[in-house]
Amino acid sequence: xxxxxxxxxxxxxxxxxxxxxxxxxxxxxxxxxxxxxxxxxxxxxxxxxxxxxxxxxxxxxxxxxxxxxxxxxxxxxxxxxxxxxxxxxxxxxxxxxxxxxxxxxxxxxxxxxxxxxxxxxxxxxxxxxxxxxxxxxxxxxxxxxxxxxxxxxxxxxxxxxxxxxxxxxxxxxxxxxxxxxxxxxxxxxxxxxxxxxxxxxxxxxxxxxxxxxxxxxxxxxxxxxxxxxxxxxxxxxxxxxxxxxxxxxxxxxxxxxxxxxxxxxxxxxxxxxxxxxxxxxxxxxxxxxxxxxxxxxxxxxxxxxxxxxxxxxxxxxxxxxxxxxxxxxxxxxxxxxxxxxxxxxxxxxxxxxxxxxxx
Numbered sequence: 001x002x003x004x005x006x007x008x009x010x011x012x013x014x015x016x017x018x019x020x021x022x023x024x025x026x027x028x029x030x031x032x033x034x035x036x037x038x039x040x041x042x043x044x045x046x047x048x049x050x051x052x053x054x055x056x057x058x059x060x061x062x063x064x065x066x067x068x069x070x071x072x073x074x075x076x077x078x079x080x081x082x083x084x085x086x087x088x089x090x091x092x093x094x095x096x097x098x099x100x101x102x103x104x105x106x107x108x109x110x111x112x113x114x115x116x117x118x119x120x121x122x123x124x125x126x127x128x129x130x131x132x133x134x135x136x137x138x139x140x141x142x143x144x145x146x147x148x149x150x151x152x153x154x155x156x157x158x159x160x161x162x163x164x165x166x167x168x169x170x171x172x173x174x175x176x177x178x179x180x181x182x183x184x185x186x187x188x189x190x191x192x193x194x195x196x197x198x199x200x201x202x203x204x205x206x207x208x209x210x211x212x213x214x215x216x217x218x219x220x221x222x223x224x225x226x227x228x229x230x231x232x233x234x235x236x237x238x239x240x241x242x243x244x245x246x247x248x249x250x251x252x253x254x255x256x257x258x259x260x261x262x263x264x265x266x267x268x269x270x271x272x273x274x275x276x277x278x279x280x281x282x283x284x285x286x287x288x289x290x291x292x293x294x295x296x297x298x299x300x301x302x303x304x305x306x307x308x309x310x311x312x313x314x315x316x317x318x319x320x321x322x323x324x325x326x327x328x329x330x331x332x333x334x335x336x337x338x339x340x341x342x343x344x345x346x347x348x349x350x351x352x353x354x355x356x357x358x359x
Contacts, residue, residue, distance in 0.1 A: 009326065011312075012106060012334040012343070013058040015213065015252045015293030016045060020082060020095045026075040028064045040297045041096020042086065042104065048296060048308045056334060057106040059293075059341060060086075061175065062144050070113035070145075073124060077131045080110055084136040105139060106343045109175050112143035115150075117159030118166040125170070141341040142173030142209075148217065149179075152186055155194040164198040168208030173341060176210050179217040180234055181257050188216060188237035195244055209246045211340055214253025214295065216241075218277055221259050225276045235280050242284035248340045249285045251278075251315055251332070252293030255303060263302045267313040271321070278318050287328040291337040 021039035024030060030037055049055055060083060065075035085091055087108075089099030113124050129137050147155050154160060167174055178187040191212075199207045218234045225231040241247050254274055255263050262273055271278075281290065292315055299307040319329050337343065 008054060009330045010334040011052070011055045011292060012337040013049075013055065013294050013296070014211075014291045014337045014341070015061055015250055015295045016058040017061055017063045017295075017297060018042060018045065018083075018086070019063050019079070020092070022092075022095075023075075023078060023082060026065050026078065028066050035301060036297060039096060042098075042101045043096040045296060048300070048305050049294075050309060057104040059107040059109060059141070059337065059343075060105055061109045062111040064146055065111060067111070067113070070115050073113070073127060076111040077127060080128055080131045080136070083108055083110070084132055087136040087139055088133070107141040107341045108136070108139045109142045109144050109173075110140060112145055112163075112167075114143065114145040114163035114167070114174070115154060115157070115160050116163065118162040121163045121166055139344075140172070141343070142175055142211070143167060144175035144177060146177045147187070147191075148177050148183065152190065155190050156197070161194070161197045164194070164208050165202060165206075168198070168202060168206045171342075173209040173211050175213055177213045180230070180237075181217045181219040185230070185233040185237070188233065188241075191216070192237060192240050195241070195247065199244070199246070207246050209248070209340060210244075211248045211250060211291075212241065213250050213293075214256070215249065215251070215277060215281055217253065217257055220254060220257040220262075220274050220277065231276070234277075238280050238284045242289070245289075247285075248289045248291060248336065249281055250293040251281065251290055251318075252311075253295045253298070254314075255299050255307060255311065256295070256301065260302050267310050267317065270310070271314050271317050274314075275318075275321070279322075282318070282322050287322075287324055287332040287336070289336060289340075290332050291340065292333050 018040055020041070024037050024039065062076070062079060065079050067073065067076055085095065086097055087102045087105055089102045091097050110128060113120060132140060164174055176191060178191050180188050195210055216234070216237065219230050222228045222231050258274065262270060294308050294311055296308055299311055303310065319332065324332065
């Protein structure tokens, strides 16, 4: 496979999870033998990425703290307090970040009890804002309530829809996490209906923006995509979801959905194997509504600390295979994220196609 051209563009990583050792046991997924059940800090993230000069920063995504079916907000608010320590440069000893590292946090997407409806969500938002303080709250760009492990129908309840409408009125985005691989096409069908209902009867400027995580987690173990009903259902859903211009897609999370034997292969082989899915996403959403995300540290499972760099390489080659020029690549790597999350302005790198010599 031909190597991708060297195009220098700024990078914003839109999907990063961080948590300190002292709070590991507060996560829903915690188990002693889980390889993720240890501290993952900014310093470790910097090591994993190699801290390239064009990595402008990241968006921190909630990590599914225990919440007793959305009724107990203790641990989600504790997560906001931890993120406040990052943003304000006030780390506790041993938490793995410095006073200066907060500038790399461009945005935050905490957990929120959207399922409880607008009245309870209003109360939570007030508590979250108080816990965050003004400097950190300014970086809160949206919220997430994972649907991938919730009962069918959760996203279609009247309370959930009203919660989404409230987020839209307050100009927060909603990060949507569903899982077609494990839960089937019903998650995609409900996502389509949920978005329609959340926008029904709402003024354009108040319609909530949806940012879809991880390609909606398709089954990347499929071999014959031409006839597989799961792939066909996923492909249909991608084009349906993309018809709404207030939906964006994260190019992220693919390692978790592919066979373990494929994860350890070179980036070139991984691209070849998952190209049918990547091609659909690019055709459906276009670079103007696609954003790069690493899903670090989840992406390291079965791969190791080279995972971030490997995924970056896969995305670079995807851009090349799709024939994306420098401006389109700038959208995918950073500017789409800046638009969708309304990230504060940072110094923008000049986009340079290094394959072209000066005239």
